[in-house]
Amino acid sequence: MLGHLQHDMETHASLPDELLLNTIFDYFEHFSERVQSKPREILLYQRLRQRLTQPLPELDELEHDYLSAHESLQRLRVLLRHCMEYWPQGCDGFANALKAFIEVLRQHIHQEEHTIIPAARTALTPEDWDQILHAKDQYNDPLFGERVRDEFRELRHRIIQITPEHLGGFGMIHSERMSAPHASAEMLQVRGLTSSYGRIQVLHEIDLNIRAGEIVSLVGANGAGKSTLLMTLSGLQPVDHGELRFEGEDLRRMPSHTRVAKGIVQVPEGRQVFRDMSVYDNLCLGAYAHAKKRSEINYEIERVYAKFPILRQKHRELAGMLSGGQQQMLAIGRALMAKPRLLLLDEPSMGLAPLIVEEIFHIIRELKNEGITIFLVEQNASQALALADRGYVLEVGRIVLEGSGRSLLNNEQVRSAYLGL
Ligand SMILES: Nc1ncnc2c1ncn2[C@@H]1O[C@H](COP(=O)(O)OP(=O)(O)O)[C@@H](O)[C@H]1O
Ligand SMILES: [Mg+2]
Numbered sequence: 001m002l003g004h005l006q007h008d009m010e011t012h013a014s015l016p017d018e019l020l021l022n023t024i025f026d027y028f029e030h031f032s033e034r035v036q037s038k039p040r041e042i043l044l045y046q047r048l049r050q051r052l053t054q055p056l057p058e059l060d061e062l063e064h065d066y067l068s069a070h071e072s073l074q075r076l077r078v079l080l081r082h083c084m085e086y087w088p089q090g091c092d093g094f095a096n097a098l099k100a101f102i103e104v105l106r107q108h109i110h111q112e113e114h115t116i117i118p119a120a121r122t123a124l125t126p127e128d129w130d131q132i133l134h135a136k137d138q139y140n141d142p143l144f145g146e147r148v149r150d151e152f153r154e155l156r157h158r159i160i161q162i163t164p165e166h167l168g169g170f171g172m173i174h175s176e177r178m179s180a181p182h183a184s185a186e187m188l189q190v191r192g193l194t195s196s197y198g199r200i201q202v203l204h205e206i207d208l209n210i211r212a213g214e215i216v217s218l219v220g221a222n223g224a225g226k227s228t229l230l231m232t233l234s235g236l237q238p239v240d241h242g243e244l245r246f247e248g249e250d251l252r253r254m255p256s257h258t259r260v261a262k263g264i265v266q267v268p269e270g271r272q273v274f275r276d277m278s279v280y281d282n283l284c285l286g287a288y289a290h291a292k293k294r295s296e297i298n299y300e301i302e303r304v305y306a307k308f309p310i311l312r313q314k315h316r317e318l319a320g321m322l323s324g325g326q327q328q329m330l331a332i333g334r335a336l337m338a339k340p341r342l343l344l345l346d347e348p349s350m351g352l353a354p355l356i357v358e359e360i361f362h363i364i365r366e367l368k369n370e371g372i373t374i375f376l377v378e379q380n381a382s383q384a385l386a387l388a389d390r391g392y393v394l395e396v397g398r399i400v401l402e403g404s405g406r407s408l409l410n411n412e413q414v415r416s417a418y419l420g421l
Helices: 002-012 018-035 043-051 057-085 089-123 126-134 146-162 226-234 256-262 279-286 294-307 309-313 324-336 354-369 381-387 405-410 412-418
Strands: 186-197 200-211 215-219 241-246 264-267 342-346 373-378 390-395 398-404
Touching: 002 018, 002 089, 018 057, 018 146, 018 354, 043 057, 043 089, 043 126, 057 089, 186 226, 200 215, 200 226, 200 373, 200 398, 215 354, 215 381, 215 405, 226 256, 226 264, 226 342, 226 373, 256 264, 264 324, 279 294, 279 324, 294 309, 294 324, 309 324, 324 354, 354 373, 354 381, 373 381, 381 405, 381 412, 390 405, 390 412, 398 405, 405 412
Parallel strands: 215 373, 215 390, 264 342, 342 373
Antiparallel strands: 186 200, 186 241, 390 398
């Protein structure tokens, strides 16, 4: 499939399908995340190691492939964005990297089929196979586990939907570019920003920038000033000094509702839905900044319902009766009603059960894939940084670290202070 796309790109010199490619990368990424750092937990590999009398060097190679997949995919995404921006001149890097990635993948699959599986057929006992195939759920095995497979179904479904018909998909039409050309231009620029409550200065000389299409995470302990910073962006908290620009335009004197109309939309901490109003009415309120006609509002609401079917199901219920996770979906749905271009999320995972947190992060990733730029504030540093293109660490009102999500996750300081490692 990737091979076909790459061939298409080469022969027709056509603009690559950014959404489709990124969705396919998501698929591999999800796989590599699942297997990452614990390829040894693939039960098939594990058993094979135990049973083989002589070591099989291919096993090490295959395990290594799993570990390096993440790096390769990150690189592919960066090169793809560059390619979209500077097409057609800037696409060689992407084309070559994609070719190399496909080659490694082909070899990997070939080796698995021709070396590992035959070796396993002879070396493993029927009991091993039994365990591998039946203990799936318990083991949460990345290759065979049912639960893990379920996670891929959704991704596969999306890929099939948007794959062109001549490649065997449904060819659902979508905009070819996820991001506007020159998307990596700065969207939000913050320079030397300070802010105070009365005499107490809470934010000190904040420098930060967000490019269109990115997920940027801001992590920091309780009381560091994360919410204050978000509120200066949405206009609910005054700026003392410094620069604040959205697509080049000075925000400092722009009222909050004008910022919403321009696409800067905040989902506040603690969800803050209107508990005594219905789900439907809560959603309607989100549209106040732009939609005036009932038909327009209903159209937007349908889009939100399509994304969060539970909200459709409960549209008449009072928001206060929803579970925490559902309220968070409602809060995000309400923000989507305002057609955000830069979505500010203040601790969306706060107080939610781990499975629901996963779901919320999944939704955030989806929003990014739909082209919404995301600024995510979290105390849950590990997941927020894992999701982020780039991240910042805020300590007592100062940015103390910044970098790619991955580099921050690997940073010793971050690991000990925020990940408890
Ligand atoms: N309305 C307020 N009045 C006075 N101080 C406040 C107010 N809101 C927050 N603060 C203080 O500002 C600091 C940063 O708070 P906040 O931005 O809410 O941090 P975070 O979101 O990172 O937990 C804290 O010391 C907090 O006590
Ligand atoms: Mg806060």
